[in-house]
Amino acid sequence: MIPFSFQVTGYKNLQKALKVVVKTLPFPKPTLFSGTDSSLELCEAVAQMDNKNLLIVTDAMLVKIGLLDKITKKLDDLGIKYIIYDGVQPDPTYDQVEEGLAVLKKHNCDAVLAVGGGSSMDAAKVICARATNNKPIRKLAGMFKVFKAITPLYVIPTTAGTGSEVTVAAVVSDPVTHEKTPVMDPKIVPLMAALDGTLMTGLPAHITAATGMDALTHAVEAYISANAIPETDAYALAATKLIMQYLPTAVKDGGNLEARQNMALASYYAGLAFTKAGVGYVHAIAHNFGAFYHTPHGLANSIVLPHVLEYSKEAATDRLAKLAEASGLRTGREGNAKLAQKFIDHVRQLCKEFDIPPVLEALKPEDIPAITRNALKEAHFTYAVPKYMDQNTCENLISKMVV
Ligand SMILES: NC(=O)c1ccc[n+]([C@@H]2O[C@H](COP(=O)([O-])OP(=O)(O)OC[C@H]3O[C@@H](n4cnc5c(N)ncnc54)[C@H](O)[C@@H]3O)[C@@H](O)[C@H]2O)c1
Numbered sequence: 410m411i412p413f414s415f416q417v418t419g420y421k422n423l424q425k426a427l428k429v430v431v432k433t434l435p436f437p438k439p440t441l442f443s444g445t446d447s448s449l450e451l452c453e454a455v456a457q458m459d460n461k462n463l464l465i466v467t468d469a470m471l472v473k474i475g476l477l478d479k480i481t482k483k484l485d486d487l488g489i490k491y492i493i494y495d496g497v498q499p500d501p502t503y504d505q506v507e508e509g510l511a512v513l514k515k516h517n518c519d520a521v522l523a524v525g526g527g528s529s530m531d532a533a534k535v536i537c538a539r540a541t542n543n544k545p546i547r548k549l550a551g552m553f554k555v556f557k558a559i560t561p562l563y564v565i566p567t568t569a570g571t572g573s574e575v576t577v578a579a580v581v582s583d584p585v586t587h588e589k590t591p592v593m594d595p596k597i598v599p600l601m602a603a604l605d606g607t608l609m610t611g612l613p614a615h616i617t618a619a620t621g622m623d624a625l626t627h628a629v630e631a632y633i634s635a636n637a638i639p640e641t642d643a644y645a646l647a648a649t650k651l652i653m654q655y656l657p658t659a660v661k662d663g664g665n666l667e668a669r670q671n672m673a674l675a676s677y678y679a680g681l682a683f684t685k686a687g688v689g690y691v692h693a694i695a696h697n698f699g700a701f702y703h704t705p706h707g708l709a710n711s712i713v714l715p716h717v718l719e720y721s722k723e724a725a726t727d728r729l730a731k732l733a734e735a736s737g738l739r740t741g742r743e744g745n746a747k748l749a750q751k752f753i754d755h756v757r758q759l760c761k762e763f764d765i766p767p768v769l770e771a772l773k774p775e776d777i778p779a780i781t782r783n784a785l786k787e788a789h790f791t792y793a794v795p796k797y798m799d800q801n802t803c804e805n806l807i808s809k810m811v812v
């Protein structure tokens with residue numbers, strides 16, 4: 410058995426190599442439309458493209474509440490043909506991707522418009538990748554496995570959380586093993602995105618809180634990552650500032666358009682930060698809570714975040730102090746250690762304010778070794794975490810989240 414300190418050297422070298430790749434590779438960004446009714450501006454821009462037969466990928470709930478109505482009316486007015494696939498469910502599986510792909514093929518669609526949260530956007534990304542790459546989803550999962558340009562993809566996020574509208578990632582689950590298998594490739598970044606806060610005013614408070622905390626986790630994990638660069642730092646700090654300022658209002662007063670629009674922007678900035686700097690242990694553990702118990706992604710992150718920050722605080726004190734300053738928490742001449750602690754305490758306080766529990770009710774002690782193994786495998790081969798943990802340490806950390 411290789412001693413853990415040797416293993417850590419290997420993980421750090423891997424991350425250094427990844428940082429070079431990320432700095433060298435071009436990361437595309439979508440053409441962005443932002444503000445009230447920007448979703449309709451996006452439709453107008455799509456009409457200027459060659460694509461005239463869209464597959465709309467969404468979830469049934471959004472169709473039911475009429476969230477797509479003004480978008481489909483606009484497409485009708487513009488003479489753009491479309492067919493709707495609304496079978497996406499939270500934490501989409503390979504089956505839903507294949508179903509959506511079958512609809513795309515049957516109707517000869519030449520582009521995809523995703524309208525929804527991270528689940529719809531991620532399913533759409535993989536449908537587009539599958540449409541042009543003749544490989545099963547399992548072989549698209551991992552880094553840089555999408556060899557051919559994907560079917561043109563346009564996205565309209567309806568939650569302010571995942572940042573999927575700008576990231577190189579799509580998270581889809583294996584329906585048999587329930588394992589979450591991220592596809593990570595710059596080729597899956599959408600061509601255009603619209604941040605339209607008017608589509609988010611009906612998002613229930615608990616989903617607003619959880620998805621907003623997901624965006625905060627992206628910003629924080631990207632900022633304390635060893636692979637952070639000045640560009641990702643700027644986006645992470647901007648996102649943190651906006652989230653601290655606007656998330657409490659968006660949760661309490663869902664109809665507040667200013668808060669909704671700023672949260673949409675914050676989520677986009679946080680996406681820009683983590684698409685290059687990566688995330689960390691919080692996401693690695695949260696993905697497995699999702700895989701084992703179907704815990705909504707943002708909720709899982711919110712529960713795990715304070716624990717991982719406590720563990721990482723000595724290695725990331727200065728960075729956590731900067732996040733505290735971006736959150737407006739400096740009141741005097743506190744040193745960085747005090748500020749770092751203030752930031753962690755503030756995250757806990759926010760969760761309390763949003764009725765997010767500090768523990769995971771579904772978590773079974775007997776599952777912890779397997780959850781830990783999967784989480785460490787994901788984290789150590791994908792993320793540049795500031796302080797590494799071994800199986801025992803991680804099991805102890807997760808045990809603190811048992812009821
Ligand atoms: N690609 C990435 O970079 C990335 C990053 C983080 C998370 N993810 C993935 O994204 C998924 C989670 O996405 P999510 O948190 O956006 O949630 P989601 O897309 O699963 O949606 C959650 C619920 O909110 C409802 N909803 C969405 N928008 C609504 C609106 N405007 N009004 C009313 N109800 C609305 C949906 O119908 C659904 O029931 C997970 O699978 C996660 O792993 C992806």
Ligand SMILES: [Fe+2]
Nearest residue numbers: 571623627706
């Ligand atoms: Fe996330």
